[in-house]
Amino acid sequence: MQLDLNLLAALDALLEEGSVAGAAARLHVTAPAMSRSLGRIRRTTGDQILVRSGRTMTPTPYAIAVREQVHELLHQVQSVLAPSRELDLATLDxxxxxxxxxxxxxxxxxxxxxxxxxxxxxxxxxxxxxxxxxxxxxxxxxxxxxxxxxxxxxxxxxxxxxxxSRLVVVVRRGHPLTRVKAVTAQRYADAEHITVSRRGNLGNALDDALARLGLTRRVVATAPTEAAALEFARGSDLLVSVPEVTTRSAVADHGLAVLPLPLELPSxxxxxxxxxxxxxxxxxxxxxxxxxxxxxxxxxx
CATH class of the missing domain: 3.40.190.10 (Periplasmic binding protein-like II)
Incomplete structure (x- = not known):
């Protein structure tokens, strides 16, 4: 049986996009042409590959099983047919x-x-x-x-x-915790916190670490970025716990202080x-x- 390597690229696109229209757009062909390719793939493999499920298409168990193999095969073919050339950085566009x-x-x-x-x-x-x-x-x-x-x-x-980067605690300068001899886990838990979460999650691994000590903290807000959370901390008594690298460009010029995190957590x-x-x-x-x-x-x- 003579195989058409174009079908491999079409199958890869269909499995990645999960639709004929998406695969067609990815390979810059028309939807009817991709539909014909899907038909040929079905005849060649003896499997439906994608089946209609409401308004979407769902991959078959066979399609799911070969998805990664198809990726790898296509990558190998591309490496053979498009050998690397010397890179000219001066003209790279x-x-x-x-x-x-x-x-x-x-x-x-x-x-x-x-x-x-x-x-x-x-x-x-x-x-x-x-x-x-x-x-x-x-x-x-x-x-x-x-x-x-x-x-x-x-x-x-x-x-x-x-x-x-290790985690540290950031507070405004003059925060009550900056005047104690040591930031203990109890003092940390007793304070009010703001967390950083692009999904808006109020809890994270810090709460698990506190729970192991029999402690809980009160998270009053979340911020989508660390830069935003640091601004909240600068204008309030909220604590924010962030990787130390985050503080390098933000703390010195923004009226913030860095304190050690009183919890055992991996970097x-x-x-x-x-x-x-x-x-x-x-x-x-x-x-x-x-x-x-x-x-x-x-x-x-």
Missing amino acids: RTFTLRWHDSLVALSGPALLAAVREQAPGVRLRFVAESSVDTPELRRGEVDLEANANRPSAPDIRAENVGE AQVYLSWHQRYDTDQAHVWLRGLARTALAMCKVP
Whole structure:
């Protein structure tokens, strides 16, 4: 049987998008053409691949089982048919989209941009905000690099630990806790808190650590970013617990004080993530190297 490698790309797009229209847009073909490809895939595999479920389409068990294998096969084919060429940074004309945690953008973004502009002036960086829900932009190729505290679990997403930072407590200067000899777990729990959560969660691992000591705290608000939470703390008696790297650019000039966290918790990790399709993309490899160097500023002993 003669196989058409175009069907592999079509199958990959169909499994990624979960719809004929989405797959057609991704591969820049018409919807009828993608429908015909789906028909050929069904005849070749003897499986429906996608079945109608209300207004959406649902992958079959077979489709789910081969999804990652299809990703890998397509990546291998692309590597063979599009061999890498020597990278010319002076003429490189490309836009990279980076979805980084806001504190990482503030801390490491300027160093990354400066290095990019020096080495490849034709490259543009798009820093975009994190979403309040988990999104598949890395898999769809809409985001090139992510940097945050979350290690992705999908097998086709690469992740590298590039930094870490201990948690500290930030309060306004003159806060009552700045006048005590030691910030104990009890004093920490007795204070009022603001948490950082892009999903608006009132609780986190700090509450679990307090519970193990038989303590609870009162969280009166959440903020979507650490920068916003620090502003709340600056104008009130609220405590905010954040990675120490967050405080480097914010505390000195904003009337804030940093106190040790009186709880035993592991350091916050920083992960750099990308889709495996870019493993051998020379421009992407170059950018990852610069990002790795910039994010190394997050390492706190």
